[in-house]
Amino acid sequence: MTVSTVSRRVPVQARSEQRLKAILEAARHVFSEVGYASATMTEIAGRVGVSEATIFTYFASKRDLCVRVLGNWYDEIITQVENELPLIAGTRNKFAYLVRTHLYRLSVDGTGLCALILSEGREKDDKFGDVIVELQRRYTAPMMNVLAQGMASGDIRGDMPLGLLRSVVYGPMEHVLWDAVRKQRAVDIEATAASLSDLLWQGLVPPDAQEAALRQLRSDVIGAVKRFEAAALK
Amino acid sequence: MTVSTVSRRVPVQARSEQRLKAILEAARHVFSEVGYASATMTEIAGRVGVSEATIFTYFASKRDLCVRVLGNWYDEIITQVENELPLIAGTRNKFAYLVRTHLYRLSVDGTGLCALILSEGREKDDKFGDVIVELQRRYTAPMMNVLAQGMASGDIRGDMPLGLLRSVVYGPMEHVLWDAVRKQRAVDIEATAASLSDLLWQGLVPPDAQEAALRQLRSDVIGAVKRFEAAALK
Amino acid sequence: MTVSTVSRRVPVQARSEQRLKAILEAARHVFSEVGYASATMTEIAGRVGVSEATIFTYFASKRDLCVRVLGNWYDEIITQVENELPLIAGTRNKFAYLVRTHLYRLSVDGTGLCALILSEGREKDDKFGDVIVELQRRYTAPMMNVLAQGMASGDIRGDMPLGLLRSVVYGPMEHVLWDAVRKQRAVDIEATAASLSDLLWQGLVPPDAQEAALRQLRSDVIGAVKRFEAAALK
Amino acid sequence: MTVSTVSRRVPVQARSEQRLKAILEAARHVFSEVGYASATMTEIAGRVGVSEATIFTYFASKRDLCVRVLGNWYDEIITQVENELPLIAGTRNKFAYLVRTHLYRLSVDGTGLCALILSEGREKDDKFGDVIVELQRRYTAPMMNVLAQGMASGDIRGDMPLGLLRSVVYGPMEHVLWDAVRKQRAVDIEATAASLSDLLWQGLVPPDAQEAALRQLRSDVIGAVKRFEAAALK
DNA sequence: AATGAATGAGTCTTCATTCAT
DNA sequence: TATGAATGAAGACTCATTCAT
Incomplete structure (x- = not known):
């Protein structure tokens, strides 16, 4: 032995x-x-x-401690999202929920962790190995699903790689919060979440399908109304 | 310097x-x-x-060296932008130019510096203090101007704070590049710049057009309802 | 204990x-x-x-534990030897028994302890002090007696200090076992014990026999030379 | 890069x-x-x-320092031996020289290093890797050659593995010196070397060939002398 | 101007040992 | 009696920084 x-x-x-x-x-x-x-x-x-x-x-070590810290953080938020997301209907609503939740979570205690993940996650000697990559994957999975389904259903533009959309979604939130930390200012989470959801969604929506859909809708309504009027006046 | x-x-x-x-x-x-x-x-x-x-x-010190490195980097790109931007006409074009330039610069040698700024710029002991904040301010000034002028001219939505728009613009780019570094993959700068410009601009544009369409639709519906009521009362 | x-x-x-x-x-x-x-x-x-x-x-302490471990180990083997040795007759046989027993004991669980004694027994701060020296003395006593009696009876050469003979006997055994441990090979105890007993005993035996032969040879040669000279002068 | x-x-x-x-x-x-x-x-x-x-x-490290210390020690003695050994004629003389040199070297500063080699050289994680093994091999090479050639020429008994002989030769010397260190006594190198050479050689010589050779020699001499006498008297 | 050499102030980590329960 | 928990003291190793030359 x-x-x-x-x-x-x-x-x-x-x-x-x-x-x-x-x-x-x-x-x-x-x-x-x-x-x-x-x-x-x-x-x-x-x-x-x-x-x-x-x-x-x-x-066991500094590294271990850090991994556990990150793991805990991810676990908390992943659990929360996995519980709440199914209760929300509609791609657009799910999207807004995820944005708001992410922003809220980060603002509470995660900004630094996020930086940690981003800046340490790229070390060559993969100090944290795939641990972080996997956690990150699990964490972003719900958002990725929403985006993918949105693409499939035509709610979201399909002319860009999914990975890019992820950056478009998460990038601004991290940036907002770092800015806040750097400038030592508080963030109005609700307002920011609403604004970001709005602006980003508008960017994500298929560029022409949008107007086309509106036009279609209007013509449908107009047609229906006309038919109805005709029927009513008869 | x-x-x-x-x-x-x-x-x-x-x-x-x-x-x-x-x-x-x-x-x-x-x-x-x-x-x-x-x-x-x-x-x-x-x-x-x-x-x-x-x-x-x-x-004088490691800190000093680092500050000078950052300063140099900023100076280079600031100079470049200050020379080239005036030659470009149109808010949209200026915007695209800035996106492309930022992405290009970062991808060449700036990703790490960016991480540096983000992760070191937050130290308790204010290691780099306001130096970075100031550099960052100068660097983003052109983009901020473009956005502000766009707002003034109505090209860009005015219902959100300028600071948020900055995050919406820079956030995705940083995110994209970190992603690339973490995954050890090269980024197709041109394609990414084009996609981001497109998507972000669509988000930045005033939602007026859509609102107009919606307003029209609503008045149509309201008109129809009124006519229907009139007809029904007849 | x-x-x-x-x-x-x-x-x-x-x-x-x-x-x-x-x-x-x-x-x-x-x-x-x-x-x-x-x-x-x-x-x-x-x-x-x-x-x-x-x-x-x-x-009471790690040191105490270690001293007790060593003491136990010595006690066990000393007891064994004190029981079995008297049953063996003849200097040569006693010698072989002690060699075999020592080798066997060390190989079972003692190599490391041996290293322990040798390398820790020398510390400046006298970590184990005279404890080990005394144990060692008790342990080697039977062999020393055999050697001393052999000397007295003329079975063993008397022209060297007893302490040196002890080294000649124990040195090779320790060396053999360390070699084995270092090379991760098992030792054929019986064969090795037999070989060592044989070789060492041959070295320990009084060189009288050889000297006698040599003396004879020399006198033969001298005699021959004298006769030759006598013949030559004739 | x-x-x-x-x-x-x-x-x-x-x-x-x-x-x-x-x-x-x-x-x-x-x-x-x-x-x-x-x-x-x-x-x-x-x-x-x-x-x-x-x-x-x-x-670079404690390990590195130690390896260098050992390397130096080995180098010194290896060089010395490689220079002096060729000047000595006869297996028996070479043997005595090597014994004396080893004993002398160890007594000067090597006892502890020797313990170091023996006790650290067996660590599982091969802290020193093959470095020590190789040095040890080079160091003992001359003695091994002498023993091997002695075997070939019949000067040394061939009924035991060479490795065992090595232990028989080096074991006593290390033991003698540790004993001295442990007891804080000086060793009379010359006397000890002489005694050990004598005793060990007697053990190493082929058991019967020895006497047989002497007998043969004597009969040769006797024969020669007789023939010479007969011729001289004629 | 350049640098060989040295080091003080840490950094993570280990482990025998203590003590309240 | 046994131990969960805690820790002081120490150990290898790092690195920005200084200074005489």
């Missing part, structure tokens, strides 16, 4: 559950604020009020 | 001028590739082929 | 006795496998299936 | 050459005294009178 490098068992008692949460929360904030490379275990430990060694009792 | 915080005498001879440029260039690449925190003076010095100490002859 | 430095009350119940043995056994293996410095209480505790704190209920 | 992890260039100036030697020497002592695992860079740096960081300017 070889000597195995057993990392100590993670504490599981009631009391330590709280500590674990505290560490995760502190870590979430620190990673958010300064990014992975600049975040230090010392800082995180200091915020929780424990020694650095204690953190290593709960997490 | 916009901002500088040099504490030592900068050499002014011809040879030194070249060296300074070489250092800036190497630093730009390194910062781009690995971010501020992970970039090392050793690596930069190594690429230039000088000792680390030499860099400190030209720059 | 020979030496102990326990500072806490050792449990005396039946259950505890077993646990103590289990800890000692696990510790023996771990120390064997990786040496004192690299052995961890976590690993030992893990193998026993108890918490690290429990070990400290039985042993 | 990827960011390469360039370790800083090793200093090469005259002044630093001395420092390098000083570090190597201090390291040799420390590793000797406490083994690889227990040796600390702090201790080594302290002895040289420099900061820990300085050592890392010269050596």
